[in-house]
Amino acid sequence: MNSPISTKERILAAAESLFAQRGFDGASLRQLTASAGVNLAAVNYHFGSKEKLVEQVFKRRLDALNQHRLAELAKVAGRADTTLEDVLAAYIRPALELSHEGNGSLFMRVLARAFAEHDDTLRQFLSDNYGHVMRQFTLEFARLLPHLAKAELYWRIDLVTGALTHAMSGFGMIQRKDNVTEQQHREQTAAHLIRFAAAGLSHP
Amino acid sequence: MNSPISTKERILAAAESLFAQRGFDGASLRQLTASAGVNLAAVNYHFGSKEKLVEQVFKRRLDALNQHRLAELAKVAGRADTTLEDVLAAYIRPALELSHEGNGSLFMRVLARAFAEHDDTLRQFLSDNYGHVMRQFTLEFARLLPHLAKAELYWRIDLVTGALTHAMSGFGMIQRKDNVTEQQHREQTAAHLIRFAAAGLSHP
DNA sequence: CGTATGCTCAAACGATCGTTTGATTCTGAC
DNA sequence: GTCAGAATCAAACGATCGTTTGAGCATACG
Numbered sequence: 001m002n003s004p005i006s007t008k009e010r011i012l013a014a015a016e017s018l019f020a021q022r023g024f025d026g027a028s029l030r031q032l033t034a035s036a037g038v039n040l041a042a043v044n045y046h047f048g049s050k051e052k053l054v055e056q057v058f059k060r061r062l063d064a065l066n067q068h069r070l071a072e073l074a075k076v077a078g079r080a081d082t083t084l085e086d087v088l089a090a091y092i093r094p095a096l097e098l099s100h101e102g103n104g105s106l107f108m109r110v111l112a113r114a115f116a117e118h119d120d121t122l123r124q125f126l127s128d129n130y131g132h133v134m135r136q137f138t139l140e141f142a143r144l145l146p147h148l149a150k151a152e153l154y155w156r157i158d159l160v161t162g163a164l165t166h167a168m169s170g171f172g173m174i175q176r177k178d179n180v181t182e183q184q185h186r187e188q189t190a191a192h193l194i195r196f197a198a199a200g201l202s203h204p
Numbered sequence: 205m206n207s208p209i210s211t212k213e214r215i216l217a218a219a220e221s222l223f224a225q226r227g228f229d230g231a232s233l234r235q236l237t238a239s240a241g242v243n244l245a246a247v248n249y250h251f252g253s254k255e256k257l258v259e260q261v262f263k264r265r266l267d268a269l270n271q272h273r274l275a276e277l278a279k280v281a282g283r284a285d286t287t288l289e290d291v292l293a294a295y296i297r298p299a300l301e302l303s304h305e306g307n308g309s310l311f312m313r314v315l316a317r318a319f320a321e322h323d324d325t326l327r328q329f330l331s332d333n334y335g336h337v338m339r340q341f342t343l344e345f346a347r348l349l350p351h352l353a354k355a356e357l358y359w360r361i362d363l364v365t366g367a368l369t370h371a372m373s374g375f376g377m378i379q380r381k382d383n384v385t386e387q388q389h390r391e392q393t394a395a396h397l398i399r400f401a402a403a404g405l406s407h408p
Numbered sequence: 409c410g411t412a413t414g415c416t417c418a419a420a421c422g423a424t425c426g427t428t429t430g431a432t433t434c435t436g437a438c
Numbered sequence: 439g440t441c442a443g444a445a446t447c448a449a450a451c452g453a454t455c456g457t458t459t460g461a462g463c464a465t466a467c468g
Binding site for chain 1: 362
Binding site: 007042045 | 446
């Protein structure tokens with residue numbers, strides 16, 4: 001390493017931003033390295049290939065996000081006084097906070113893109129890093145919703161995931177107004193998501 | 205025209221399939237024309253450019269879908285005995301039926317991809333063809349949920365849209381089991397979606 | 409028949425892609 | 439100071455992209 005910010009990290013940051021804006025195919029290595037201020041060959045030197053770079057972009061954020069989520073879940077899992085909203089908050093809030101710190105807000109778009117692209121190798125990679133966390137949360141949801149058949153619960157969690165992905169990636173028409181801070185908007189989003197998801201999950 | 209299936213329609217069908225599989229950037233005109241059994245130059249001759257072809261792929265399905273949705277909405281809108289589930293069915297069922305006829309199932313994936321790609325010109329195009337329908341449905345939702353503030357209603361409709369997009373595009377983990385027909389699976393999906401969305405929309 | 413028009417075709421265009429090469433510079437241990 | 443290894447660089451590689459061209463074929467109308 002030679003600089004306050006290493007070449008590798010500059011590439012990762014620029015990749016996250018460009019992938020979010022133009023997609024994985026749409027963002028070329030020439031745009032990427034130019035925006036990162038590094039040489040074109042640096043990507044293949046440090047990551048091996050463009051595809052490996054994509055995986056690293058995911059891994060960097062997903063590891064932190066999942067760790068954060070599991071830590072929040074551990075605070076409430078198994079307790080007698082835990083509510084559905086508590087578990088949903090453990091799932092939702094880390095994602096919204098990630099999308100607030102640094103320029104990690106772009107990562108949620110990248111994640112949503114990855115869902116849209118049905119690329120099998122990428123989905124496999126996501127399932128490996130994501131499935132573990134989903135299973136933990138599903139177990140806790142099942143504990144709090146004992147009246148639901150397993151198949152029914154899976155259906156509802158799937159639909160909740162869709163709503164979360166949609167909202168977190170900034171797809172929707174809901175945009176932050178000028179008279180609310182980003183912090184306030186994030187709290188509003190979390191509150192709406194949690195109440196909406198709780199109603200959808202627990203309805204009779 | 206010269207054949208039972210015109211060159212134009214063969215291109216549109218192949219484009220819908222390939223765009224769903226590989227994305228707009230990922231699908232090349234050479235793959236597309238080869239899969240359609242037409243000459244490479246036929247796309248630019250009949251549509252002008254690849255971008256125009258993308259728009260036509262959308263327009264063909266969206267026109268039919270929106271017309272169908274509005275027809276179903278007209279049957280229940282404004283009536284005293286209309287339920288929230290009725291309106292949701294008018295919104296959801298046409299989409300699920302579209303995703304069942306022919307190989308239109310791929311179109312929902314294409315649509316979800318378009319949501320993920322934040323391409324502004326494409327989003328503008330979608331808003332022009334989609335916004336009109338959304339406004340009609342929003343009016344009816346507002347009538348049936350008079351206790352909700354307008355901002356609150358917008359939030360919830362946005363989240364419902366996310367769940368719908370997710371489920372209709374086949375993102376989720378829920379897959380059709382071998383012992384249920386596709387028709388049954390479609391009915392199950394619609395039923396789950398409608399109940400989930402109704403709970404999320406109308407919770408206190 | 410002649411010919412105008414709509415369509416299809418193989419071939420080529422310039423541009424851009426991801427990747428590789430080989431030389432050059434930087435860095436730290438001896 | 440020397441030298442091995444890591445890192446960066448300009449340049450080029452072959453491949454593939456969307457698009458254009460101009461000749462060839464078909465059908466319909468006078």
